[in-house]
Amino acid sequence: MSQLIHPKNYKALLDMHKTEQGIKLIKDFFQQNLSTELRLRRVTAPLFVMQGLGINDDLNGIERPVTFPIKDLGDRKAEVVHSLAKWKRLTLADYKIPTGHGIYTDMNAIRADEELDNLHSLYVDQWDWEAVINKEDRTIAFLKDVVERIYAAIRRTEYLVCETYDSIKPFLPQKIHFVHSEDLLQMYPDMTPKEREDAICKKYGAVFVIGIGGKLSDGKKHDGRAPDYDDWSTVSEDGYAGLNGDILIWYPVLERSFELSSMGVRVDKAALLRQLEIEGEEEREKLYFHQRLLNDELPLSIGGGIGQSRLCMVLLHKAHIGEIQASIWPESMRKECRELGMPLI
Numbered sequence: 001m002s003q004l005i006h007p008k009n010y011k012a013l014l015d016m017h018k019t020e021q022g023i024k025l026i027k028d029f030f031q032q033n034l035s036t037e038l039r040l041r042r043v044t045a046p047l048f049v050m051q052g053l054g055i056n057d058d059l060n061g062i063e064r065p066v067t068f069p070i071k072d073l074g075d076r077k078a079e080v081v082h083s084l085a086k087w088k089r090l091t092l093a094d095y096k097i098p099t100g101h102g103i104y105t106d107m108n109a110i111r112a113d114e115e116l117d118n119l120h121s122l123y124v125d126q127w128d129w130e131a132v133i134n135k136e137d138r139t140i141a142f143l144k145d146v147v148e149r150i151y152a153a154i155r156r157t158e159y160l161v162c163e164t165y166d167s168i169k170p171f172l173p174q175k176i177h178f179v180h181s182e183d184l185l186q187m188y189p190d191m192t193p194k195e196r197e198d199a200i201c202k203k204y205g206a207v208f209v210i211g212i213g214g215k216l217s218d219g220k221k222h223d224g225r226a227p228d229y230d231d232w233s234t235v236s237e238d239g240y241a242g243l244n245g246d247i248l249i250w251y252p253v254l255e256r257s258f259e260l261s262s263m264g265v266r267v268d269k270a271a272l273l274r275q276l277e278i279e280g281e282e283e284r285e286k287l288y289f290h291q292r293l294l295n296d297e298l299p300l301s302i303g304g305g306i307g308q309s310r311l312c313m314v315l316l317h318k319a320h321i322g323e324i325q326a327s328i329w330p331e332s333m334r335k336e337c338r339e340l341g342m343p344l345i
Contacts, residue, residue: 004333005118005254007319010341013167014316022161023312023324029160030311031104031127033153038102038146040129043091045105048078054287055090057083058226063113080110083305085229086289088130089266093298102131107305116329118254118320119310123327130266130303138265138300140210140236143243144178146302147208150261151176151247154311161315168317171252173205180240181211181222193222194257201250201257211242212262214278227275228284229303230264234271247306253319260311263304269294320344 014022034040048068049055056065056079065082069075081087084107091103107128114120133142155172162170179200181193188196200207213225213232223246225232230244244264251258267275272293276282284290292298309325312318320337322329322344329337329344337344 003115003117004336005256005319006340007253007255007342010253010319012318012323012341014165016343016345018165019316019318019323022165022316025164026157026161026312026315027308030153030157033156034127034129034150034306035104037149037153038104038129038131039100040102040104040131041097043095043103043105045084045107045128046081046087047108048080049087051077051079052287054228054284054289055086056081057085057229063111066110066112081107082109082111083107083124083126084128085226085303085305088128088303089229089298089301090289090292092130092132092301093292097132097299099132099134099299102129102301102303104129106308116333119258119313121309121321121325121327123325125308125325126305127308128303128305130301132299133265133302135268135300137302138231138234138243138268140238140243143210143245143265143302144208147176147178147245147247147263150263150306151206154260157311158315168315171205172249176206176208176247177204178208178210180238180242181209181245182216182240184209184222185216185218189218196222197248197257198250201248204250206247206249207257208245208247210245211240212245213275214241227267227279227281228272228290229266230262231267231271231275232264233275233278249314251314253317258310258314259307260314261304261306264302266301266303267293268300269296318342 065079067077067079107126109124184196212223232242235241246259247261248257309321312324319342326345
């Protein structure tokens, strides 16, 4: 069910005209910085892919993709993408991207099963990126270096916004803190995963939670992750499983943790087979994407998605993602948002 966070004493710092200008400023500046930091070239991405090829992102495995029949293909069905996690890796191979370089694109998705609130919309827009790596790069140290580069680009963008608009003040900390989801469980054993994220983000301001998708010592997952893109089962040099994670910040406008990015080192053949077995999804081995990976036709890679509307929301100090993007909301939520001083586009 849809729900709404009521921020205390909220007042938009920019009117709708300046907000639209700010959105363009952020998107233009950040994507150029991201491209430079990670040596990415821009590519064109699909809005939909054919059903049954294993290319679409399965998210937590329960979300239903929007599907439609294609008349000219005998009513074969296509799916609107959830994200481009696996499509990007195919593109790295098809474009023969060299090691140390990668791609980024504008990803637009529809997630019809999303529970709508201040942060979640039916419409999802991300910078999806993917880069080719060596076998030696499949480490926590390499993952952390990439996270720090992305966070540096975010902070530079925040600085530009604050220089452009006097009413907006910076709040992101200089450094991002790293913690494994198992350590987080041990630190806050009586909390839910979301409550743990709130606690650690409030303490450090910006956090990267490592190891999302596999079961922790309490037998539960910190959060769900599909078995066929992020590597959440390989045991790294620190003794914990997982070469992936989420970039989270403490967002003072809503007084809660706020996810900006999900990313990670992608599965190699061994991790793919292991994770499919863990999740009881071995039948996926026969799909197009999985066959190309198992036949050594895809490069090792690291990649992720960074929310475009979410980043704009944070850097413009907005209380609802609907102040940034045009989407569909319950009329009751629109009315309530107007009364709270946060009109939705």
